[in-house]
Every structure is written in structure tokens, then in C-alpha cells.
């Protein structure tokens with residue numbers, strides 16, 4: 001019996017939030033919403049273009065607006081956040097107020113960095129390894145506030161992680 005829970009997936013860039021969310025949604029026979037994709041679709045610009053043109057704090061304002069809209073959607077069941085979304089106080093408050101369950105996908109920096117380095121996604125806040133590592137360290141305390149933690153190992157597949165989430169969070 002699958003519970004009616006609704007989840008947001010958080011974690012550092014490159015940890016695999018989007019692909020785990022896709023598998024979770026597939027297993028639950030539901031849709032997933034990806035916050036970056038929604039924002040890029042709505043703004044008709046990439047996240048990188050927004051951050052490069054207007055800076056991070058303007059991007060965070062836009063991101064919070066899209067988060068609010070996503071949380072208002074009656075069909076929302078699985079939402080993958082951007083890596084910084086959960087670290088902003090107002091966003092965590094909105095998510096808590098919406099009654100969603102938060103899930104942190106936790107991994108090592110090196111694991112995330114490998115995925116970042118091999119990905120085609122342009123991540124303005126992770127163009128430099130040292131800067132990305134500092135962000136990673138600063139953010140751990142926020143991610144640790146999530147309701148659930150799942151540790152992603154180098155040999156975990158996103159499908160296996162999704163199965164664990166469905167079995168444990170939705171049971």
C-alpha cells in the first residue's frame with residue numbers, strides 16, 4: 001500500500017536528484033516536476049543565463065516564485081529541487097508549510113563533482129572546483145534538516161535509490 005505522501009528531493013549539484021525523481025515518479029505511476037526545468041520553461045532562459053545576467057540573488061527570487069507555484073499544483077507528488085533551493089530559509093518554510101516530505105540525497109563531494117564535470121548542464125556556481133567544494137561544505141547543515149536522508153554511493157544506481165525511497169518513505 002503506497003501512502004499519499006508527496007516529496008521534494010534535495011541535495012548537492014550532481015548528486016542525481018533529477019534522475020532519482022524520474023524513477024520515483026515512474027514507480028509511483030505519477031509525474032515529477034523538476035524545478036529548474038519549470039523555471040527555464042517559464043522564463044525562456046536557462047538558469048545559467050539568468051545567473052550570469054542578473055546574479056545569484058535575482059535567480060533566488062525567481063526560483064522561490066517557481067517553487068511557490070509548483071507547491072500550489074494539485075498534481076504535485078514528486079518535486080526535484082535545484083541544489084540551492086533548500087538552503088534558502090524561505091523556501092524550506094514554504095515546503096514545510098505545504099506538508100511535503102523532504103528527502104536529502106547525500107553523497108561525497110568527489111562523487112558529485114565527477115557528475116558535474118561530465119554533465120552538459122552549465123552550473124554557474126560550480127564552474128570552479130574549489131568554489132563548488134566550499135559551497136558543498138557550507139550547505140551540509142541545511143541539507144541535514146531534511147526529513148529523510150539517503151546515502152548515494154559511487155555504485156548506487158538512481159533506480160536502486162528510487163526503489164529504496166519508495167519502499168521506505170511511501171510505505
Ligand code: S3P
Nearest residue numbers: 012013014047082083084123124
Ligand atoms: C544550483 C543548482 C542547480 C541550479 C543552479 C543553482 C545550486 O541545479 O538550480 O545552477 O545553487 O546548487 P542542480 O542541483 O540540478 O544542478
